[in-house]
Amino acid sequence: MDEFDDDSFNDVLGSMEMPTAPKQPKVQEPPAATVVASSNSNPSSTTAPAAKPASNPHSVLVHSKQRGNPILKSILTVPLEFRDDIIPDYVVGRTSCVLYLSLKYHNLNPDYICQRLKALGKMYELRVLLVQVDTPEPHNALKSLTRISLLADLTMMLAWNAEEAGKIIETYKQFEKRPPDLIMERVESNPHQKLVAALTNIKPVNKTDAVTLLQTFGNLGNIIIASEERLSQVMGLGPRKAKKLYKTLQEPFLSK
Structure with missing residues (x-):
């Protein structure tokens, strides 16, 4: 793979208008031209008339130049509207x-x-750079694109084939109005479940081991004071897990 010239990248990036913090939830800049900018228009233009809304709010708007792109075949659950x-x-x-x-x-x-x-x-507030990795040695190119993404406030997503790329676009549309807590860690409110979750944080103790320990000893206090030998006798735990569990429970909670 050819190496990319850092100076040429820096020159081009230096002339770009980057989003400034805090980001504003806007789609496009206010109208300042009568000609719609496109990927082959004057590169110095950064504003364009706002695009008309989709006829179907559930549609993915697709630039007409993307017609024939194989990734479109994988977008099956949301409609497409070419614009x-x-x-x-x-x-x-x-x-x-x-x-x-x-x-x-x-x-x-x-x-x-x-x-x-x-x-x-x-x-746009969320700007995704969807990169299809279709070369045998992608590392140098991805390094350059990562730098561009950081400077231009892009979220870079990688796909290793056309199907994956299409599914990424489809997923972004499907989750457009989903709340962020959908992918956030769920905090258990039940005391028993909290204890199970705490014990499973000790590798290699799994959820089944944690439930068995609580059923055997009754509470966390009894597990803490149990000997390593006693822990190893718990069904399914074994010497290796017992040793790790015992060592972790005997460590001081506060370091000096």
């Missing part, structure tokens, strides 16, 4: 968009993604 009046390749929410990039194409045209980002400007 010419959007800058990104895919719009998956009111404030979310996706730019698609094949590593093979990136190797041939390393400045392409920077030009696309210049055209995108400060539009």
Whole structure:
């Protein structure tokens, strides 16, 4: 794989308008031109008239230039609406968009993604760079794209085939209005479940072991004062787990 020239990347990135904190929940910049910017328009343009809303709010807006992309065959559970009046390749929410990039194409045209980002400007709050890894040695290219993603406030997602790439786009749309606690760790409120969760934090104790320990000893206090030999006699625990459990329970909770 060819090495990418750091200076050329720095020059292009330095001329880009990056989102500034705090981020504003907006889709596009206010209208400032009468011509819709596109991926092949003047790279210096960063504003464009707002795209019309989708005729179906459940649709993924797809730029017309993406027609024929094999990843579209994997988007089955949400409808697609092809449009010419959007800058990104895919719009998956009111404030979310996706730019698609094949590593093979990136190797041939390393400045392409920077030009696309210049055209995108400060539009959209969540900006996903969906990279399809379709080269045998992707490491150098991914390193450069990671740096671009950090500087341009992009979330980089990797897919190893067209099907995975399509499913990523589909999932972003499906979860557009889902609450964040859907993927957050659930904190147990039941005292017994809290004890089970605490014991399973000690590797290699699993949930079955934790339940068996509580059933055998009755409470956490009795487990703590039990000898290593006694712990090893618990059904399913064995010497190895008992040794690790005993050692962990005997460690001081506060370090000096």
